[in-house]
Amino acid sequence: MYASAIVVAAGSGSRLGAGTPKAFVPFGGSTLLAMTLRTIGTVASVAEVVIAVPSGMEPDARREAVTAGMSIPVKTIAGGKQRQDSVRIALALTSAEAELVLIHDAARPLATVAMFEQSLAQAEVYGAAIVAIPVADTLKRVLTDGTQDVPIIAGTVPRSGLWQAQTPQAFKRSLLIEAHTRALRSGIEATDDADLVEQIGVRAVVVPGSPLNLKVTTADDRWLVETIATARLR
Numbered sequence: 001m002y003a004s005a006i007v008v009a010a011g012s013g014s015r016l017g018a019g020t021p022k023a024f025v026p027f028g029g030s031t032l033l034a035m036t037l038r039t040i041g042t043v044a045s046v047a048e049v050v051i052a053v054p055s056g057m058e059p060d061a062r063r064e065a066v067t068a069g070m071s072i073p074v075k076t077i078a079g080g081k082q083r084q085d086s087v088r089i090a091l092a093l094t095s096a097e098a099e100l101v102l103i104h105d106a107a108r109p110l111a112t113v114a115m116f117e118q119s120l121a122q123a124e125v126y127g128a129a130i131v132a133i134p135v136a137d138t139l140k141r142v143l144t145d146g147t148q149d150v151p152i153i154a155g156t157v158p159r160s161g162l163w164q165a166q167t168p169q170a171f172k173r174s175l176l177i178e179a180h181t182r183a184l185r186s187g188i189e190a191t192d193d194a195d196l197v198e199q200i201g202v203r204a205v206v207v208p209g210s211p212l213n214l215k216v217t218t219a220d221d222r223w224l225v226e227t228i229a230t231a232r233l234r
Helices: 032-040 058-066 083-091 113-126 173-186 193-198 219-234
Strands: 003-010 045-052 075-079 098-104 129-134 139-144 151-157 163-172 205-208
Touching: 003 083, 003 173, 003 205, 032 045, 032 098, 032 113, 045 058, 045 083, 045 113, 045 205, 058 075, 058 173, 083 173, 098 113, 098 173, 113 129, 113 163, 113 205, 129 193, 163 193, 173 193
Parallel strands: 003 045, 003 098, 045 075, 129 205
Antiparallel strands: 098 163, 129 163, 139 151
């Protein structure tokens, strides 16, 4: 199985408040990007990595790849305005020899090798697979009260059957190209690639993830990831 990996690292990180793009923020002597690449680099079936980064930071990404000890080819490209654009741009750089494409957010540096391998194995059989976890908390639909300007609960959403999508996500390359081509032509926007693939009639298989596969968005997330990563090294 020949697979290409796309690492989405083009986010500005404004909500993190670090003053630098999120993937390049220092984390316990490393960065989110280097931590992510270090794990992907040990996935046997991944033959190349394409990293989408903010424009102008391609050299920085290449340095992070060296720091991570990558022994497979690494390509870097300036990402787009939205995450979907970044994936589409990076997808064009993946090898035509790749049967599968793995997509992962650099902002989830604690994803395990098993998550990557299982996603690829399921995608090889079913065409699409995503890592996800069951929703554990009670969900409330909230509206803003126009008179008091405060959030008001409008209803409770049944959580049965609801799962929270994570990355990695893996797809047959031909299906992913078809999905992104259709989305671009039709003006379809989605927050993850599984949604785009679903819209061409492909149902993704779910690979059990972990609550520890956190996405770093805020300063609190950063602290949690640093704490978990440090504990794993003990």
